[in-house]
Amino acid sequence: MKIYTKTGDLGQTSLFGGRRVSKDDLRVEAYGTVDELNAAIGLLRCTVTDQKVLADLLRIQAELFVMGSHLAADPGKPLLKMPLLTEAMITSLENHIDAMEEELQPLRHFLLPGGSEAIARTHLCRTISRRSERKVVSLSHHNQVNPLMIQYLNRLSDYFFVLSRYIAQSEGVEDIPWIPDNDSAR
Numbered sequence: 001m002k003i004y005t006k007t008g009d010l011g012q013t014s015l016f017g018g019r020r021v022s023k024d025d026l027r028v029e030a031y032g033t034v035d036e037l038n039a040a041i042g043l044l045r046c047t048v049t050d051q052k053v054l055a056d057l058l059r060i061q062a063e064l065f066v067m068g069s070h071l072a073a074d075p076g077k078p079l080l081k082m083p084l085l086t087e088a089m090i091t092s093l094e095n096h097i098d099a100m101e102e103e104l105q106p107l108r109h110f111l112l113p114g115g116s117e118a119i120a121r122t123h124l125c126r127t128i129s130r131r132s133e134r135k136v137v138s139l140s141h142h143n144q145v146n147p148l149m150i151q152y153l154n155r156l157s158d159y160f161f162v163l164s165r166y167i168a169q170s171e172g173v174e175d176i177p178w179i180p181d182n183d184s185a186r
Helices: 026-045 051-071 087-102 117-140 147-171
Strands: 012-014 020-022
Touching: 020 026, 026 051, 026 117, 051 087, 051 147, 087 147, 117 147
Parallel strands: none
Antiparallel strands: 012 020
């Protein structure tokens, strides 16, 4: 089977269920950005050595595929068989955030992304999570969207922020605080 079908050459794509939409449709933007996040997590995994974190990241990637399948589905076909989005996915993220935070010093400043490749890639995942959330929220203004998707993406960006600090601590890298220059604030 050939990977190219030429059916998208005129700027249209098919949703799961068959309906054709423009490639810049809000739904396509939403699942495309979730897919971009998944790819960024794959890149992050190449820089992480902690086996527990690697397992968490693989689970998150699988959960993002679940979300992507829901976003890519034709909302006019409610009987499509889909993997489940659950509150347990959000609870799991919260539990992992809480466990990592127990090992970290309290946060006293905003932080600048960086310090090591893994930390910087974690912040990139955080920002793509936020963009994914914005795209799904935009979609929700025009189509019914499972609210668990927005909650999950919101929590996921929090997870990546805490993970960046957790990785910094495990690598022995100090947080890079943002301290505004009072002279330039005038």
